[in-house]
Amino acid sequence: MKKLALGILGSGRGSNCRAILEQISAGQLAAEARLIISDVFDAGILDIAREFGVPNAYLPPGKFRTRLEPAVEMELVKLLRDAGVELVVLAGFMRVLKEPMLIAFPRRIINIHPSLLPNYPGVEAWKQALEAEEKVTGCSVHYVDAGIDSGEMIAQRKVPVMPGDTAESLHARIQVAERALYPEVIARFCEA
Numbered sequence: 001m002k003k004l005a006l007g008i009l010g011s012g013r014g015s016n017c018r019a020i021l022e023q024i025s026a027g028q029l030a031a032e033a034r035l036i037i038s039d040v041f042d043a044g045i046l047d048i049a050r051e052f053g054v055p056n057a058y059l060p061p062g063k064f065r066t067r068l069e070p071a072v073e074m075e076l077v078k079l080l081r082d083a084g085v086e087l088v089v090l091a092g093f094m095r096v097l098k099e100p101m102l103i104a105f106p107r108r109i110i111n112i113h114p115s116l117l118p119n120y121p122g123v124e125a126w127k128q129a130l131e132a133e134e135k136v137t138g139c140s141v142h143y144v145d146a147g148i149d150s151g152e153m154i155a156q157r158k159v160p161v162m163p164g165d166t167a168e169s170l171h172a173r174i175q176v177a178e179r180a181l182y183p184e185v186i187a188r189f190c191e192a
């Protein structure tokens with residue numbers, strides 16, 4: 001069976017990446033992780049890549065805080081193309097992608113966000129939901145466009161906010177849902 005070639009980008013711990021790689025290893029996802037890239041030198045996601053034997057790279061992001069320097073973003077496109085990547089999976093990647101990536105991979109970049117978008121885009125979305133006294137929040141997988149957490153919705157999963165929840169306990173519950181939802185959504189791309 002043909003396997004969908006994934007490129008996974010992340011800046012942090014990589015628990016979503018791990019969930020995806022575990023499903024691939026278990027034969028439950030007809031995909032292949034071709035390349036894992038981080039803009040953070042010591043990000044956990046790179047350790048996970050090494051643990052699973054996936055080619056990986058640290059990409060020094062350049063002088064900007066919230067995006068990649070244009071030349072760096074062009075290098076990212078080249079790395080992903082050279083690896084034959086068909087679907088770019090953002091798993092906790094903390095930089096906004098711009099034209100080089102958006103043009104190179106139209107409707108082929110997806111992101112997971114810890115809220116029911118369009119509510120609470122941006123950072124620490126679970127804290128925003130808690131502060132707003134929501135009873136239900138969740139996570140969203142969406143296409144990436146030029147905005148922040150604004151692309152077309154693909155799938156969402158609801159998560160209850162429990163009495164006494166802290167930011168940490170709520171975030172942990174959302175992440176459990178994320179780790180189930182993201183591989184499910186990627187599986188849809190494998191079938192397409």
Ligand code: GRF
Nearest residue numbers: 013014015016092112113114
């Ligand atoms: C997740 O909560 C995801 O929704 C957000 O960044 C976090 C990444 O977590 N975009 P991890 O690195 O996958 O553990």
